[in-house]
Amino acid sequence: EPEVTQTPSHQVTQMGQEVILRCVPISNHLYFYWYRQILGQKVEFLVSFYNNEISEKSEIFDDQFSVERPDGSNFTLKIRSTKLEDSAMYFCASSIGVSGNTIYFGEGSWLTVV
Amino acid sequence: AQRVTQPEKLLSVFKGAPVELKCNYSYSGSPELFWYVQYSRQRLQLLLRHISRESIKGFTADLNKGETSFHLKKPFAQEEDSAMYYCALSGFDTGNQFYFGTGTSLTVIP
Known part of the structure; x- marks a missing residue:
């Protein structure tokens, strides 16, 4: 069964450093997402991406965040200057279509900012 | 506003x-x-969705529009059911977003 894959599984970075989290969505999916889960809190929507552009973003997704689909398979989340409060599990997800379609999640990338 | 509790x-x-x-x-x-x-x-895995009306791993959930509920049920819990469970909502007005509840941590005691 195809899966969404994410790398790295865990990254520790110093405050102020740039971080890139990588994702390979399921190959025939057209919509891509990033979600975040701070330890002990709920899963929060960050951004959705379709047709090479952001389709929606939440208040969390401020100017320090960016997403990119650099080639036909990867989907990346960049955090330009990490803050302590960016420490969280970041989930990439993808779906075939829009509302009501099942979203498939990757295993997550655990980011620790020190 | 969309909310899941x-x-x-x-x-x-x-x-x-x-x-x-x-x-x-x-x-x-x-x-x-x-x-x-x-x-x-x-990873987060889909357990079930209301429109498919199926039972996965013995779990069922019925959408009750009158009570605006979607409770997850299983008649006989197993140890392997211990996990975190998230209810999520999507709809025409939410676009591509899923809204997640805060989750319930289920522990099945042997």
Whole structure:
């Protein structure tokens, strides 16, 4: 069964450093997402991406965040200057279509900012 | 506004006992409701969705529009059911977003 894959599984970075989290969505999916889960809190929507552009973003997704689909398979989340409060599990997800379609999640990338 | 409420943060049941994880939602249109499960150190996985009306791993959930609920039920809990369970909502007005509840951690006691 195809899966969404994410790398790295865990990254520790110093405050102020740039971080890139990588994702390979399921190959025939057209919509891509990033979600975040701070330890002990709920899963929060960050951004959705379709047709090479952001389709929606939440208040969390401020100017320090960016997403990119650099080639036909990867989907990346960049955090330009990490803050302590960016420490969280970041989930990439993808779906075939829009509302009501099942979203498939990757295993997550655990980011620790020190 | 779309809201998903899971009132129980923690739930413990004995093996073989029935289990019900509560989910209530607030949505002005016709929602699509989902249950996702996250086993220890694993990804979020779709458990079931209301439109498919299927039973997965013995779990069922019925959408009750009158009570705006989508409670997850299983008649006989198993130890391997211990996990974090998230109720999620999607709909025409939410675009591509899923709105997740805060999750319920289920522990099945042997």
